Amino acid sequence: MDLPCVQWQDHVTQKWAGLDLELKERFTSLLDIDDVFKCALTLTTQDDLDVLQSVSAGYLVQKDTEQAVKCRERGNSSFKTKDYTAAALHYSQGVCFAPQSSEQLSLCYANRSAALYHLQHYQSWIFGYPSHLLHKLEERRIQCCNHLSASQKGKEDHNPALKNHKGQEKVKAPSDGPFTFGIGPKAAVGFSPEKGRHLVAAERLAAGEVILNDRPYSCVLIPGMEDLKGKGAELDTERGVFGTEHRRCHRCLAETLHPVPCDGCSYSRYCSTGCQREAWEEHHHWECPLGADLIVLGVMSHLALRVTLKAGLKNIQMARKPISNQHRKSKPGHFNRESSDSSSCQINQSDPSTSYYGDSYSSVFHLLHHLNHHSPGLRFLCAVTIATLYLKLRKIGPPPASWALSRLTGVNSQSTEEEGSWGSELWLLGSAVLRHFLQLRCNAQAILTLQDTEKEKGAANSPVQSSREICIATAIFPTLSLLNHSCYPNTSLVFNTGTGTHLSGSYWAPDVTESRAERRSTARRVTITVRASKNITVGQEIVHCYGPHSSRMASQERQRLLQEQYYFLCQCEACTLAQEEAEGTEGQLQHTEDRGTGFLCSQSSCGHRMSSSEVSHRLQEVRVKLEKAVDLMETEGLSNALRLLKRVYSQSGLILAETHPLQGELADAIARAYATRGDWNNAASHLERSVIAIGSQYGEDSIELGQQLFKLAQLHFNGGARGPALSVIPKVRRLLCLHRGPCCHELQELQAMENCLKKITI
Template identity: 60%
Template sequence: MMDLPCLQWQDHVAQKWIGLNPEFKEKFISMEEIDDVFKCALSLTTQADADFMQSISAASSVQKDSDQAAECRQKGNSCFKIRDYSAAALHYSQGICLAPQSSEQLSLCYANRSAALYHLQLYQECLDDVDRALKNGYPSHLSHKLQDRRTACLKDLPVGAKAGEEDGNPARGSHSGPGRVKAPSVQICPEAAVSSSVDKGRHLVAVDRIAAGEVILRERPYSCVLLAGVQEVKGKHGGAGRDVFGTESRRCHWCLAETLCPVPCGACSYSRYCSTGCQWDAWEEHHRWECPLGADLTVTGAMLQLALRVALKAGIENVQMARGPIGDGQNESESNSSGSNPCQSSSSDPYRSVFHLLHHVGQHSPTLRFLCAVTVATVCLRLSETGPPPASWTLTRRPAGGSVEEEGDAAWSPEPWLLGSTVLRHMLQLRCNTQAIVALQDAGAANSSVQSSREIRVASALFPTLSLLNHSCRPNTSLAFSTGIRAAPCGSETSADCSRASVAEDQRSARGVTVTVRAAKVIAPAQEILHCYGPHSSRMVTRERQRLLHEQYFFLCQCEACSLQEEEEEEEEEECKEQRPSSGGTPQGSALLCSKCQGSLKRSRDDGGSGFSCSLPSCGHRMSAPEVRNELQEIRLTLERAVELLEREKPGEALKLLERTRRQSGLILAETHPLQGELADATARAYATMGAWNDAASQLEKSVAAIGLQYGEDSIELAQQLFKLAQLRFNGAARGPALSVIPKVRRLLCLHLGPHCPELQELKAMEDCLRG
């Protein structure tokens, strides 16, 4: 769904909508052109709107502040004293971002962070911070400490590593970027091609057989935006005293790579980067215009910020070309179900693909259109107040006998509304075409012997070619995201004999986000290449999937899974809804048991389907729908309490609760029910935390059976469970069982993540140890 503006701003715009003249409101509702919608909203937007936006964003100020920087440094010192160096480095980094340029507080934060990085054995990063501290006026009477640290770092630095880093900051007026080579934005394997039809629009098909696991597509986004506040890092002390850092503190705001020592923006306290190269790229593309808006963009939501970045990157010339005739004898046709581009796509002109994504302006509700349009208009007003227009939105003019005018002398041209209309277009498009970039986040205490993880959304991105893929509730592809370093070319993996020097050069020259699409099964020639937009046939029933897809993407899904399941689910759908857990559930593998004889419990047909009865005629036991619902809800709530106990490092209490719940659940749930799988997984985690590895493995095997039935024997979900099982068998020194499960895990991980994923390296190390 869209990341809408904050509630205060939504209420403000809602009041404007309520106050509109009925005739004017009807006129707005009838508008079908983006330009008309935006011009209408712009005519209603006043300075009072801009002032209100600025007032509610004041609580999220991004101004530099020496006092706040000092507080962060003190928090870092507290973590440093208990040897929690990672948390200390993050606190010092926050202080670095808050400290004014060339201030003593900035030098002290850099110096303290260098100490934390040294203890983390990040010697090159430590040397960089030593240099930065000295350049920013570190007290001379303390400089001997930094010199001693430099000497220790140089002693421990690997032979051949380059010491020192040029500390360029584009926010301070530098105009000479690192000059890095850009990687290709999209790579499609030779066995796939773009096709077009009236009913499906432009889409990808196989022109030759594509083997399972083969890379079909690698693409870097046209633009992306980091989502704030969705990730936490827990200190060694854990529990209530843990240190929590949002994604904005942990990841580069350009390439999304994780970093403990970000390079700050010189003008604001929010944006930070993993390197001066990423800092420069972001500054040139969008941040030099975002930075003056400060906290205003925190009010507007991620979708507007992403839409603004797309428009800033495109520039007025690309927009005007895209708004003109399509040319080359092409005609706009019906888009595919995702609203993807019906026009000619080209790696040399990716913006044309972006511009012609369907915006569905007539299908969004009038109030949502009004909210988006007024928000964009207000941001454009704020942007015009901060100075001249972005260089990419200024048509270059050369006066007679003179040179091209400087950026600071430029005026908004040709029309001030064009940028806003373009941003609004992209904002509406993104509801159907944005891609959530996900990553695994560690959960539980940092000092626990067992680490759990959960999938979180760290960014939103726009991938023009990925948007060509139509949806299927049972797709034939698997998606994986990488951040920080460019992936290998499409159809190949990094060569084993690739020199370390060339790999290092690749890492320096092509940082960024990449999506990799692999074939999850064999795809025959002429077969369409499909991926899932979220609602999957293994997680929810057909009508629920169709409802969610229609609400967000404005199409009624009739994929193969929906067509096959719709008829058989008409009678069974309500039963599946009662059985599935609150997180989604699945019609496959769900099974209710009769609490009296343990036979199958099916929905009654003779009472209008309002209850359940035992399938065995000799029993005939009945249960009402509310009784079944209450039983399942009680199991779910107990499971959640047990997981909470595990998070609080109380595995013994959690285990007692889980064992009691499993005995009770066995009276109504078959072993293959998804809830039984979740109970077994939590029980395995409790045993593992207590060091009972083999008991944990026995429980996890039950979860593996449920997962395999729910998601399929070739699913990534099963791969993840089997990987945990291999770890448990290895820790329990169960050599035979461990060696038997490793090949299964390897096959599935290669299928979905490729042969060079970190999990396969860990499996190889385990296998070598067991065989050795």
């Protein structure tokens, strides 16, 4: 749970400690969210607002000409060294800092277009130039059009169907077709007192089948440098290290090197004017004046506010009422169209929390908030945080348009001091934000994406893809929230950020300006697809992993984390198996456990013993040396790194089996070192050893194994090993189709490799 920053937590902790015992007991006894918020509102003072203002002052989120100049100068330095990606990011940062209609804004736009030109982003629109540089704009426009025309001609020669024979007709953009959201026809919503709402298979689901598609009701991007502020963040970008807040659209999370800035602040930026417009209308109109307050108060507070602003008064009023007859007549889960007013599945007519309302706000509102499970101190922190945020909103101006009613009907209100047009009953906004804040502790979903680690280090054209999973945002998904947890899940999740047609790589001619501008202004969206990762029988529950996975964490640790954050004792298959107690290093060491007295060498002729503490110490030594070797590789000490890795791998092999995760990591690191040298055969040989460990740890049907085999296919291809490459490609294709679907870009690369290899004669 992304709580507020440490300074704010310390302030609220001191405030809680200073309350008299009677007031603490009264607050702790409150079990209704409305009552908790009202109580916190009476306890929140100007001192709290002043502390928030003081902490927020350390973050740079306003327009600042001086900062824009510094960003442009850093961009110029990167441009001179031909690091055009870093240059574009620096210039974009300058665009965001520069005040509207300023000279610096024009200069940053101008310089950024030059960097984008060298990156071959020819279709990125160029605007905002200063008048005395218009000749450069015209020259660059002609160059871009020439490149696009050449690219268009090449594609037409390859595909005659794309040619425009009449010359005057515009090329039609391809249609993406309708996209459906909701639960597929082979799954249904169930309910039980023990499991609550959950998803079960209504028909047999084959591995790889889509179970549901969902989109977040709201999401908030997680800053990559959220622990840095002020000059710290400035120094970080000066080194060319940019966080997710610099690289991604703050609405649809799409990556972009040429963001559209917010007109009011330097923090928010978007991939298109469409995303900018929709974000402003939906929530940023109210977030922008808050400045850095939302950064201080944490991602969960931010997301809770965003959900409430999007919902509006009418939806919240409806969600607070008993279930309507419309909901009672609904049918079980099915695919819903784009409309957010989707049908729902009635499970228990007497309790709204047991019903399914599709992807509407009601599905979010009725998620369990577990108020009674939160400790008094945490409950107080959440309540005072939201009460302070509510008071800040009141000071900004009149309430949001969706809340602009002077009186609420059917709501039991409590009179408070009116301020401007904020009616006395609008405490309901704060209560709704608090409700969602508490819900998010158990129901927030991290949005994950794969990041190319080689590209991150500057090796944009690396012949072997190496990626790591990163968390870029936190979201609330109405339908995905139905899935319960299992440490050994039967589903696989794939996130798509910025879903929609991208201009880069499209086949439109450079003169199709109307169609292109229209598509650029269309806002994109984040989506998630849930597939069966294995065959699921009729009646079997459909589950996914909340984080603690049996392949990554021991049972005791998983149980502790799940109990602390989700308040339940996991009884999944992985946690109830009898051999669970014996999991861990046993079976992955060359020594077997000897009745709790230590470890005995598995070779009967040896008889060597090691204590548990000695094994732990040796494993820690291996990890330290592995980290040192990786650091050496990244600082151009490749030969030294390779020698160290080979020595450690040989030594660790005396105590670790080839299936141990550490042996797999060592083999992978050695393979990377050889690949950097261009020694493809040795790289492939060591990566094959890593594949054995990955398969043992994650399973033969895991996406982790698929990713490792994908790298192995690349190594065989680069080394000209036709037979081994062709034997690996089908295995990779099966695993990628299973987890990511038939349209992922890795499959396109595999197909290209396979086509090329089949043309080679033996």
